Amino acid sequence: MAACKVCEEPLILEVEDDENEGQTQQVPDDLQLGCGCHFHWSCLMDQASDLAMSLKCPACQAQVATNPAGPSVTNPFLHTSSGMTIPTKYTNEGGVQDNFDVLPSVTEEAYLAANPEARPARAFHVMCGEGDVGGIVELLQDLEQDETSMSVGKLIRYQDPLAANKTGLHLAVEKGQEEVIWLLLWLASPLATELFPEAALAAAQSMGLQQRPSNSxxxxxxxxxDSQGRTAEAVASGLGGVLMKVVEAGVLHPGA
Known part of the structure; x- marks a missing residue:
């Protein structure tokens, strides 16, 4: 059996056995690069910073990317060729995935290793897309008490370089998460309070957010x-559908 090129251990993981409490079972964890070298998933992610920059196997130094190009001038982890991939064969508990592109995961891990303060911001973006209003409020409350983290204001307005410079508002609009949209307008826009629907005002009060931050x-x-020059209003206008009433009300328009 092949071993991981980083830790030299067998390509398996010990996980809890769902059927037998207190016992473990072995499952495969084998990420094979195009050069033929094998890694545990976590072991390859530990090498993400070097791999994202060089696009070479951490073990044998073979080129593992298809259609390689140079890194972006503004972000060394983002490469200029949009069609570039790092194809792998990934075998795990769920089965075998041929031609699995590991580059997005490597890029994300490398970026977060260099910018650890972005981890809560990316978690915030996931919550915006999923409509997890409670999770958003809890995260913001935690950040207020953590002086080492990104400020609440910066997190709310964070633009993700790995996702076309979108804000949480862009993502909430794309996913039709109206509750999140109103929450972000409450926290990060100067929109007049009287323009908020009663349901949004009641929700803000129930979450302890009666006092709005001062927003210029x-x-x-x-x-x-975003990277295409679109505001959240432009995205909503292009999508149409359930958010058109929000667009037509003008509340997404900057400065309204």
Whole structure:
């Protein structure tokens, strides 16, 4: 059996046995690069920073990317070729995945290793897309008490370089998460309080958010643009559907 090129241990993991409490079972964990070298998933992710920069196998130094190109001038972890991949064969508990592109995971891990303060911001973005209002409020409350983390204001307005510079508002609009949209407008825009629906005001009060932060036009999350130059309002207008009433009300328009 092949062994991991980093830790030299067998390509298996010990996990809890769902059927037998207190016991473990072995499951495969084998990520094979195109050069033929094998790694545990976590072991390869530990090498993510070097791999994202060099696009070479950490063990044999063979080129493992297809259609390789140089790194972005603004972000060394983002490569200029949009069609580039690192194809692998990944075998885990769920089965075998041929031609599994590990580059997005490697890029994300490398970016977060260099920017650890972005971890809660990316978690925040996931919550925005999923409509997890309770999780968002809990995360913001935790950050207020953690002086070493990104400030609440910066987190709410965070633009993700790994996701086309979108804000949480862009993601909430894309996923049609109206409750999150109103929450972000409450926290990160100067939109007049009387323009919020009663349900949104009641929700803010129930979550202990009666006091709105002071937001200038320069801090207005509605003015932030993604990498295609689109505001959240432009995204909503393009999608149409259930959010058109929000667009037509003008509440997503910067400065409104």
């Amino acid at each position: 036009s320069a801090d207005d999350i509605r003015a932030f643009q």
